[in-house]
Structures are given as structure tokens and as C-alpha cells.
Amino acid sequence: MRTVRLSDADNVVTAIAQLAPGEDGAAELIPRGHKMAARAIARGEAVLKYAQVIGYAAGDIGPGAHVHTHNLEFRNVEAE
Amino acid sequence: MATLDSFMGYVRPSGRVGTRNYIAVLTSVNCSATAARMIAGHFTPDRLAAYPNVDGVVAFVHGTGCGMAGQGSEGFEALQRVMWGYARNPNIGGVLMAGLGCEMMQIDWLIEAYGLSPGPLFQAMNIQDMGGLRKTVDKGIEKIETMLPLVNQARRTPCPASELMVALQCGGSDAWSGVTANPAVGHACDLLVAQGGTGVLAETPEIYGAEHLLTARAADRATGDKLVDLIRWWEDYTARNKGSMDNNPSPGNKKGGLTTILEKSLGAVAKGGTTPLNGVYRYAEPVTARGFTFMDSPGYDPASVTGQIASGCTLVVFTTGRGSAFGSKPSPTIKVATNSEMYTRMSGDMDVDAGRILSGGATVEQVGREIYEMWLRVASGEQSKSEAQGLGDFEFVPWQIGAVM
Numbered sequence: 001m002r003t004v005r006l007s008d009a010d011n012v013v014t015a016i017a018q019l020a021p022g023e024d025g026a027a028e029l030i031p032r033g034h035k036m037a038a039r040a041i042a043r044g045e046a047v048l049k050y051a052q053v054i055g056y057a058a059g060d061i062g063p064g065a066h067v068h069t070h071n072l073e074f075r076n077v078e079a080e
Numbered sequence: 081m082a083t084l085d086s087f088m089g090y091v092r093p094s095g096r097v098g099t100r101n102y103i104a105v106l107t108s109v110n111c112s113a114t115a116a117r118m119i120a121g122h123f124t125p126d127r128l129a130a131y132p133n134v135d136g137v138v139a140f141v142h143g144t145g146c147g148m149a150g151q152g153s154e155g156f157e158a159l160q161r162v163m164w165g166y167a168r169n170p171n172i173g174g175v176l177m178a179g180l181g182c183e184m185m186q187i188d189w190l191i192e193a194y195g196l197s198p199g200p201l202f203q204a205m206n207i208q209d210m211g212g213l214r215k216t217v218d219k220g221i222e223k224i225e226t227m228l229p230l231v232n233q234a235r236r237t238p239c240p241a242s243e244l245m246v247a248l249q250c251g252g253s254d255a256w257s258g259v260t261a262n263p264a265v266g267h268a269c270d271l272l273v274a275q276g277g278t279g280v281l282a283e284t285p286e287i288y289g290a291e292h293l294l295t296a297r298a299a300d301r302a303t304g305d306k307l308v309d310l311i312r313w314w315e316d317y318t319a320r321n322k323g324s325m326d327n328n329p330s331p332g333n334k335k336g337g338l339t340t341i342l343e344k345s346l347g348a349v350a351k352g353g354t355t356p357l358n359g360v361y362r363y364a365e366p367v368t369a370r371g372f373t374f375m376d377s378p379g380y381d382p383a384s385v386t387g388q389i390a391s392g393c394t395l396v397v398f399t400t401g402r403g404s405a406f407g408s409k410p411s412p413t414i415k416v417a418t419n420s421e422m423y424t425r426m427s428g429d430m431d432v433d434a435g436r437i438l439s440g441g442a443t444v445e446q447v448g449r450e451i452y453e454m455w456l457r458v459a460s461g462e463q464s465k466s467e468a469q470g471l472g473d474f475e476f477v478p479w480q481i482g483a484v485m
Contacts, residue, residue: 014337
């Protein structure tokens with residue numbers, strides 16, 4: 001398995017090698033070091049890495065999709 | 081399944097525990113640097129052979145101490161905290177303070193401000209009173225020769241892991257730092273905190289944009305507010321110096337896979353594990369809380385580690401992706417490589433290969449436990465790679481804040 005999951009709560013994993021479509025759950029090409037959706041993520045849903053919010057889905061993201069600047073946006077998160 | 085872990089440490093009169101036993105020649109100002117180096121340099125391994133429990137005589141020289149604003153200015157007070165912090169670090173068994181005599185950073189004031197009483201293990205002198213460089217060096221050597229038998233009396237005894245304070249540091253980071261080495265160090269920090277020990281995270285600019293991640297973990301509101309105050313100070317400091325704080329992923333970061341500022345800062349914060357934030361401290365301020373804490377510092381590693389050691393850290397763990405030849409005294413540095421390629425290429429400098437997390441050879445938790453167990457062994461006297469190479473004589477870099485005049 002050439003992905004690393006940092007926390008059980010995460011909905012993205014990091015590819016430790018470039019993944020071609022079909023390899024290790026990738027739905028498309030995932031460059032080395034980049035994130036891949038571990039399951040479907042709905043538009044506006046929080047993207048979690050290290051069990052923390054790193055941003056929000058800018059559109060619907062399918063499982064195995066590349067998650068990066070084109071579909072992951074940062075919004076100011078207020079402390080609660 | 082609770083175990084009480086321990087290491088062999090030096091219990092000091094203050095009750096705090098050291099991992100090493102050095103004699104320090106501390107300088108109040110750059111003008112006494114050569115005197116300090118000559119004094120310390122006299123004590124070669126041959127001359128120390130009769131004192132096997134003394135790790136060495138080390139000179140802490142720097143480039144400041146004068147040409148600066150005095151009492152009441154941030155820079156002066158930060159330097160005072162560094163001086164006092166090193167003098168009282170549990171890894172130091174004896175101190176000789178050497179100055180010129182007319183510097184801004186007056187030794188007498190320092191002694192008075194911190195309520196220190198000079199004695200056999202804390203002595204001071206200055207070049208102007210001594211009558212020049214040669215006489216200062218000769219007298220300094222004489223003073224240390226009287227200290228050596230006393231410092232050599234110290235013995236390691238079993239101490240609980242709760243008495244360890246570890247500085248958490250990263251430098252030469254790469255795309256893997258936040259995925260392998262930093263989370264592994266975070267797990268090691270959690271293990272230490274579970275024993276009642278302390279981890280000190282620093283490098284304030286690297287958490288910028290994600291400070292809420294730490295404030296959300298703050299043990300109480302006051303602690304969280306202190307962190308917010310530090311961030312506001314940095315915004316003002318960088319604006320005054322015509323820079324700006326921008327921890328957003330650079331084009332290089334994005335190419336490597338980092339997408340948002342939160343993700344980048346999280347990678348840095350991952351070194352601190354998952355436990356509550358129990359204290360927030362100014363640069364070089366004594367860390368008094370147990371558990372996971374934060375100390376203000378620049379991202380610049382030598383200055384950051386200098387502050388962490390002054391705060392009381394007796395070990396340093398340093399993650400690196402591109403590679404580092406950093407080392408530190410009196411608290412030794414343990415290096416964790418983020419990737420196996422660099423670990424192999426720089427095997428004389430790296431202590432732990434966290435790159436095995438990428439190859440599937442180990443989990444974050446397994447590497448984290450290895451790091452924690454290495455902390456206990458190095459604390460007990462095993463040398464780290466950087467320590468074995470003798471590094472740490474030139475890495476004393478107090479953070480210089482303010483105008484040089």
C-alpha cells in the first residue's frame with residue numbers, strides 16, 4: 001500500500017509514490033507526496049488530515065480523486 | 081498497562097535533573113569571547129581524563145551583549161534570560177562567567193537580578209579588572225581547575241522519565257517532514273507526556289495561520305491568549321522590519337503536495353503530538369509546566385534551540401528532510417531523517433530513519449516509540465551522532481532583537 005494515513009479520522013491519504021489510475025485505490029494520477037480522497041467528500045465538507053481540518057472541498061470529490069489546489073480551499077477557521 | 085519509565089540522570093540541588101554534566105564558560109559580551117574560548121580550549125580530553133564524570137568544559141560565546149539598549153528593552157531582557165537559563169540548565173554542573181567590564185550586559189546586575197550567590201560552582205570575572213587577556217585566561221583556567229573535582233563528584237542515579245524536558249525542532253524540512261518524522265516525534269512526545277515529562281515546541285512563524293490548532297488544545301483560556309499575543313507581536317515585528325508573515329505554501333511546497341497554510345503549519349505542529357497545551361512562554365523563559373508547551377522563537381534553528389535550552393531543555397530532537405549537521409551543547413541533539421535516502425547518505429549524522437514509514441517498514445507509532453526510547457538512552461549517557469562528532473561549540477546563538485548601536 002503506497003499511501004500513508006495519519007489518523008483514523010482522516011478522509012485523505014498521502015501517496016508515497018506516484019500512483020496511476022487503479023493503483024492502491026487511485027481514481028486518477030496522484031503525484032508523489034500529494035493527497036488522494038480516501039472516500040467521497042461532498043462539496044463544502046471539511047477535509048481532514050492529522051484529524052484536523054486543513055480546508056474544505058470546493059466541489060464534490062469522488063473516492064480516489066486527487067485532492068489539491070483545484071478542489072481544496074482554505075477558509076478562515078475561527079477558534080471556538 | 082502503565083509503566084514508569086526511567087533514565088540515569090544527574091539530580092541537582094534545585095531538584096531538576098540533567099542528562100549531561102558540563103562546566104560552562106558563559107560570556108556576557110562578545111568582547112570576552114576569545115578569553116572564554118582560550119579557557120575552555122585548555123581543557124582537552126587529556127586534561128579531563130582524571131574527571132570522567134565531567135562531559136567537558138564548553139565556552140558559550142556570542143556576538144552581542146553591548147551596542148544595545150539596556151534594561152527594559154526586549155532584546156536586553158531576552159539575552160538576560162538566555163544567560164540565566166544556560167547558567168541554571170541542569171546539564172551544567174559549574175559556571176564561570178566572563179565579561180569585559182564595561183558592557184551593557186553587566187554580570188553583577190545579572191547576579192543580583194537572579195539572586196545568584198557566587199560560590200565554588202558559580203564564579204565571575206572580567207578582563208578589565210583582571211588586567212588583560214592573558215591574566216584572565218590564566219585565572220579562568222585556575223578557577224575551573226578548582227571546580228573540576230567538585231563537578232566530577234556528580235553521579236547518575238535512576239530518575240523518572242517525567243524529569244525529562246525535550247526541545248522539539250525541525251530544520252531543512254521537505255515534503256515528508258509532516259508525514260513521517262514530525263508525526264513520529266509527536267507520538268514520542270505523547271509517550272513522554274504520559275510519563276509526566278515535557279516537550280517544548282517553538283518556531284512561532286511556522287505555526288502562523290494555524291494558531292487556532294494550538295489554542296484549541298490550550299489547558300485554559302489564559303494560555304491560549306498568551307499564544308495569540310505572541311502571534312500579534314510577530315505581525316508587528318515583521319511589519320516594522322518591512323517583511324510580512326506568510327506561511328502559505330510556496331510554489332515548491334505545492335509541487336511537493338502541500339495545499340493549504342493549515343496543512344503546512346499542521347506538519348510543523350505535528351511534532352507536538354496530541355496532548356493539551358499546558359504553557360506558553362517567552363523566548364528563553366523557564367518552562368515550568370509539565371506536558372506539551374510552546375516557547376516563542378524565530379524559525380531560525382540555532383536561535384530557536386538556544387532559547388529552548390535556556391528554557392530548561394536537557395535534550396533536543398531535530399527532524400530534517402534535506403539534511404542537517406546541527407548539534408548542541410549542553411543538551412545533545414538527536415536527529416530524525418524524514419526519508420531513507422537522506423538517512424543513508426548522511427548516516428554519520430542521522431540517528432533515526434523515519435523514512436521507513438514511507439517504505440511500509442514501520443508505522444508512525446513504531447518509529448515514535450523508537451525515538452522516545454532513544455531519548456531515554458541518550459539522556460542516560462549514550463551519545464547521539466552529532467554529539468559523538470563534537471558538535472555544539474558554535475551553535476549558541478541568542479536571538480538578537482532590536483537595534484545594534
